[in-house]
Amino acid sequence: MTYFRSMLPMTSEEMVFEAVRKCLDDAGLDAGDVDAVVCGSAPDAFDGYHHKGLVAVEPSGAFAKPFSRVFVGGGTGVGVTISGWWHIASGLFDKVLVVAWEKMSHPYPHAQPLFRSIFEPILEQPLGPNLIWIFALEMRRYMERHRLDKELIARVAVKNKANAMDHPYAQLGAKITVDDVLKSPVLVWPVHRLDISPTSDGAVALLFASEHEAKKITDTPVWVDGVGACLDSQYWTNRDLSYPYYVYLAAQQAYKMAGITNPLKEIDVFEPYDPFTYKELHHLDALLGKPGLAPQLLKEGQLERDGDHPTSPSGGLLGVGNPIAAAGLMKVAELYWQLSGRAGKRQVPNAYVGVAQAWGDLMQVGQVVVCRA
Amino acid sequence: MDIESQYEYPAGVALSKFLEGLRNGKIIASRCEKCFSKHVPPRAYCLDCFKPINEYIEVDPVAEVQTYTRSRLLAVGETGEEIVWVFVRFVDTLGGLLHMLDTATTPRIGLKVKPVFREKRVGSIHDIKCFTAAD
Ligand SMILES: [Zn+2]
Numbered sequence: 433m434t435y436f437r438s439m440l441p442m443t444s445e446e447m448v449f450e451a452v453r454k455c456l457d458d459a460g461l462d463a464g465d466v467d468a469v470v471c472g473s474a475p476d477a478f479d480g481y482h483h484k485g486l487v488a489v490e491p492s493g494a495f496a497k498p499f500s501r502v503f504v505g506g507g508t509g510v511g512v513t514i515s516g517w518w519h520i521a522s523g524l525f526d527k528v529l530v531v532a533w534e535k536m537s538h539p540y541p542h543a544q545p546l547f548r549s550i551f552e553p554i555l556e557q558p559l560g561p562n563l564i565w566i567f568a569l570e571m572r573r574y575m576e577r578h579r580l581d582k583e584l585i586a587r588v589a590v591k592n593k594a595n596a597m598d599h600p601y602a603q604l605g606a607k608i609t610v611d612d613v614l615k616s617p618v619l620v621w622p623v624h625r626l627d628i629s630p631t632s633d634g635a636v637a638l639l640f641a642s643e644h645e646a647k648k649i650t651d652t653p654v655w656v657d658g659v660g661a662c663l664d665s666q667y668w669t670n671r672d673l674s675y676p677y678y679v680y681l682a683a684q685q686a687y688k689m690a691g692i693t694n695p696l697k698e699i700d701v702f703e704p705y706d707p708f709t710y711k712e713l714h715h716l717d718a719l720l721g722k723p724g725l726a727p728q729l730l731k732e733g734q735l736e737r738d739g740d741h742p743t744s745p746s747g748g749l750l751g752v753g754n755p756i757a758a759a760g761l762m763k764v765a766e767l768y769w770q771l772s773g774r775a776g777k778r779q780v781p782n783a784y785v786g787v788a789q790a791w792g793d794l795m796q797v798g799q800v801v802v803c804r805a
Numbered sequence: 806m807d808i809e810s811q812y813e814y815p816a817g818v819a820l821s822k823f824l825e826g827l828r829n830g831k832i833i834a835s836r837c838e839k840c841f842s843k844h845v846p847p848r849a850y851c852l853d854c855f856k857p858i859n860e861y862i863e864v865d866p867v868a869e870v871q872t873y874t875r876s877r878l879l880a881v882g883e884t885g886e887e888i889v890w891v892f893v894r895f896v897d898t899l900g901g902l903l904h905m906l907d908t909a910t911t912p913r914i915g916l917k918v919k920p921v922f923r924e925k926r927v928g929s930i931h932d933i934k935c936f937t938a939a940d
Contacts, residue, residue, distance in 0.1 A: 554824070555846055555902065555930045558930050558931060560879035561903065565890055568874035619878065621875040667900060669900050669903070670852070670900055
């Protein structure tokens with residue numbers, strides 16, 4: 433992967449090349465060894481290129497090969513993983529490169545106004561909705577249902593930014609306190625600035641291989657054991673905002689494939705999508721299938737890297753950064769590093785099974801992958 | 806690079822009924838003939854039965870606050886005063902609306918509210934000035 437930074441002085445093409453070259457070097461392969469490429473990047477509007485997936489053709493070595501772009505909003509980073517797995521599972525391909533990137537520094541003064549068009553045009557856009565409203569509404573509903581206070585939720589930012597200090601590519605690793613989060617400016621109540629992940633540039637690449645090829649490439653392969661994807665209604669007002677049922681359903685698909693019946697007991701590393709502090713808890717609730725359990729575990733310190741249920745040991749989007757599609761794939765890369773014993777200072781002891789999840793669009797995409805050492 | 810472009814969206818069959826209702830100071834729901842579920846804002850088909858909907862009915866203009874937020878920020882720019890934005894769902898219906906709450910009402914999840922219509926209405930979401938406590 434590349435560094436995640438608020439502004440990388442590289443083009444999208446150069447970022448993709450850097451991530452892909454590192455991945456191939458690590459696998460001891462060259463572009464010619466790859467049978468197909470799956471790429472992922474979020475809305476075209478960020479890059480300002482129409483059909484921007486095509487900028488990845490050459491720098492991913494996809495020239496004259498099957499090449500596709502997956503797009504499921506913020507869920508794209510795990511969506512490309514699932515698509516990479518489909519390619520291999522189909523039996524048609526032995527080695528598939530998966531790459532995701534985002535360049536959010538192109539639009540100025542900020543990428544935020546581009547999100548306006550995500551809202552329904554007749555009844556919602558005329559009200560001038562800011563994207564953060566939707567998260568503030570969901571966060572408030574979540575807090576009400578489980579009687580949570582902001583002090584507890586702020587601990588997610590403290591934990592993830594501290595974890596990111598050990599991530600060599602992180603944008604926002606830092607030692608901060610709950611007080612720092614609560615004293616940071618309120619953007620849209622109850623969301624403070626430090627509850628939100630940054631906008632970032634960055635790229636991540638992973639190689640997927642069939643069983644017999646994987647064993648030739650490495651002695652420590654990590655296996656994709658289950659995948660799940662689920663989409664809720666386009667109308668966010670149709671949902672109970674306190675529980676992402678679509679993430680629960682996606683997780684259940686992945687667990688069924690992986691033979692997991694008790695995720696809390698059987699999974700060693702959790703990488704839920706954390707663009708906002710409360711979202712880590714909201715998503716972990718759904719990955720565990722128990723509304724309200726995640727904040728309880730957080731309170732008991734069990735989500736720390738040395739706790740019983742390490743969650744976002746990478747540092748997550750809050751700490752490593754949030755180049756949308758690349759952020760989701762960074763979480764899958766973390767599972768690879770953790771489960772192959774290569775996570776360095778971030779290493780979670782006895783990590784054999786991990787789950788990564790990404791989420792996006794207008795709060796409706798659940799994408800889940802379970803990996804095993 | 807700068808691109809300026811205008812977009813025009815049709816309201817469509819179901820939302821046109823809703824906007825017409827707003828112009829008349831009424832809240833209109835769609836009702837599925839098969840499962841009888843009511844939806845505000847109305848939909849042209851039932852999400853559960855996957856059948857077209859042809860029935861539109863007026864419903865009680867009483868809704869419940871599902872959640873709320875306070876913000877000065879808009880999509881572009883800011884408002885001078887902090888505005889309370891509510892997500893309300895009309896009683897006995899599915900779906901819901903995003904709108905603002907009047908400044909005199911203290912927001913609370915579960916609060917019953919009703920729309921305050923403007924005198925001059927044109928068939929737009931702005932025909933509702935805001936929501937206010939129902940009693
Ligand atoms: Zn029906």
